[in-house]
Amino acid sequence: MIELRDLTKRYGAKTAVDGLSFTVRPGMVTGFLGPNGAGKSTTMRMVLGLDAPTRGDVRIEGKHYAELKEPLNSIGALLEAKGVHGGRSAYNHLLCLAQSNGIPERRVGEVLEMVGLRDVARKRPKGFSLGMGQRLGIAGALLGDPRILMFDEPVNGLDPEGIHWIRTLMQHLAREGRTVFVSSHLMSEMAQTAEHLVVIGQGKLLADTSMSQFIAENSRTHVRIRTPEPERMRDALFAEGLRPVTAEDGALEVDGGDAARIGELAAAQRIVLHELSPQQASLEEAFMRLTAQSVEYHGHAPPVGTQVPPGGAAVPPGGTPTPPAWGESWKKGGRE
Numbered sequence: 199m200i201e202l203r204d205l206t207k208r209y210g211a212k213t214a215v216d217g218l219s220f221t222v223r224p225g226m227v228t229g230f231l232g233p234n235g236a237g238k239s240t241t242m243r244m245v246l247g248l249d250a251p252t253r254g255d256v257r258i259e260g261k262h263y264a265e266l267k268e269p270l271n272s273i274g275a276l277l278e279a280k281g282v283h284g285g286r287s288a289y290n291h292l293l294c295l296a297q298s299n300g301i302p303e304r305r306v307g308e309v310l311e312m313v314g315l316r317d318v319a320r321k322r323p324k325g326f327s328l329g330m331g332q333r334l335g336i337a338g339a340l341l342g343d344p345r346i347l348m349f350d351e352p353v354n355g356l357d358p359e360g361i362h363w364i365r366t367l368m369q370h371l372a373r374e375g376r377t378v379f380v381s382s383h384l385m386s387e388m389a390q391t392a393e394h395l396v397v398i399g400q401g402k403l404l405a406d407t408s409m410s411q412f413i414a415e416n417s418r419t420h421v422r423i424r425t426p427e428p429e430r431m432r433d434a435l436f437a438e439g440l441r442p443v444t445a446e447d448g449a450l451e452v453d454g455g456d457a458a459r460i461g462e463l464a465a466a467q468r469i470v471l472h473e474l475s476p477q478q479a480s481l482e483e484a485f486m487r488l489t490a491q492s493v494e495y496h497g498h499a500p501p502v503g504t505q506v507p508p509g510g511a512a513v514p515p516g517g518t519p520t521p522p523a524w525g526e527s528w529k530k531g532g533r534e
Contacts, residue, residue, distance in 0.1 A: 199223055199377055200245060200346060204254035207240050207401075214240045216401035217254070222379045224345070227372045229392030229409075230381040233489050237401040238381045239277070242350055246275055258346060270299040273346040274339030280331055284324030288315055288334050291323060292341060301342055309337040314363075328355030336364065346377040353387060365391045385482035399489045409481070416488045417479030421457045423450040424473035425464070434467050435460070449473065 200222040207215040215237040222228045232238050243249040245256050247263035258266065258273050266272050282291050292306045310316050313333040318326070323334055332355050339347055349368070353361045368391060372378045382388050388395075395412050397405040405412055423442070425431045431450060435442045440460075442450040452460065457476045464471050479487075 200256070200258055200348075200379060201260075202241070202245075202254070202256045205241065205244060205251055205256050206253040207237070207244060207249060208252045213401055215244070215251075218398065218401070218403055219254075220396050220403060220406045222377055222396070223394075224375050224377040225372060226393040227368050227378045227380060227391055228394045228396060229388045230379060230396050230398075231385075231388065231485060232398040232404075234383075235400075236398045236489075238398065239350060241398070242275070242277060242348060242379075242381065245348065246273075246277070248277075268299040268301075268342070270295060270301065270338075270342035270344065272342070272344055273348065274342060274344040275348040275350075276332070276335040276339045276352055277348075277350045278335075280323075282323045282331075282334065284322060286322065287320045288323055288326075288337075289319040291334070292337060295338055295341055299342055305341060305343070309340045312340065313337045314360075329357060329360055332356055333360070336367075344376075347371060347379070349378075349380045351382055352380060353382065353384060361387065385480065385485055389481040397485070397488060404488055412488075413479060413481060413484045416484035418453065419476070419478050421452045421455040421460055422473060422475050422477050423452065423460065423464075423471065424448075425450070425469055425471050427469050430467065431464065431469050434463055434469065438463060451477075 202218050202220055205215055205218040206213070218237075218241060230238055230241075240249060244251050245258065245263065256262075263269060263273070283294075286294070289306060289310065292309065293303060295301075296303060296306055307316070307319075310319050313336050315330065315333050315337065318330065323331060326334065332352065336349070336352060339349065347368075352364050352368075356364060365387065368378050368380060372393075380388075380392065389409070392409055394408055395405060396403070397412070405416075407415070422445070423431060428444070428448065428450060432442055435450070435452060435455075438459075440452050440455050442452045445451050457474055461471070461474050464474070
């Protein structure tokens, strides 16, 4: 279990983490979400004692990280996959970690097998791809067979098989009763992996709730109906106290309705239905709605109809090429 109480971190006038209080509990995968600059990585660094809080406290099973005698046996973490000694082989990198934490050498081979790196165990990580580096970082997190695991963007660089593997692994670890805390920007992947969510924005806690409740509270859920008899269907819905609205394609949409009940209503009135489907927003849509006011960095799409030829100069409809707004360095031929 990881416990944060009023955790705060300031860098000069900048408050990166602002009074965070929540508990990451065992037995489930807890997703840690937030826009860029929200303070997720800073929070994870404070959990591991890499950054000192300005105020507040964070404990791992009741202790500060610095109080753990052999920390890899209590908590395993992946924050930066490339944070390894490039001159050591993958095996020796893990062996050094094992020896410093009282972990038997046989465990090194076990975790290399587990993450699929057995065949490159004697190669140096500086030649690894991003995905292989991620696997080595995950092996390091698993090395002490810890009760708590913490991953920051664990699917970076992984191929589809690797993404499926790490998702399955995290869920398996949680089912064993371990605490699994994972940060990711991939909403579709998080929706398949996490059961509980902690969402922050501009360093503040925005939500600490189950996945299903988060989506329900931050999105619109409705029933979509397509029928060749929309007026009859509308009248039947109004008679039941429901207020349908007409979508752009002519379908009816009913907020707060039950699809099964609407189907029974249509059958009783002998109304033909071409579609009857419950509609629920995705995790991404719910996340975007909740964090809309907390996004620090905004991108801007070009105007509709703008052509972007090779080389990147935007051409407005009927206009001439103009340089993208990437700063004065573009005009000087440099890069930002």
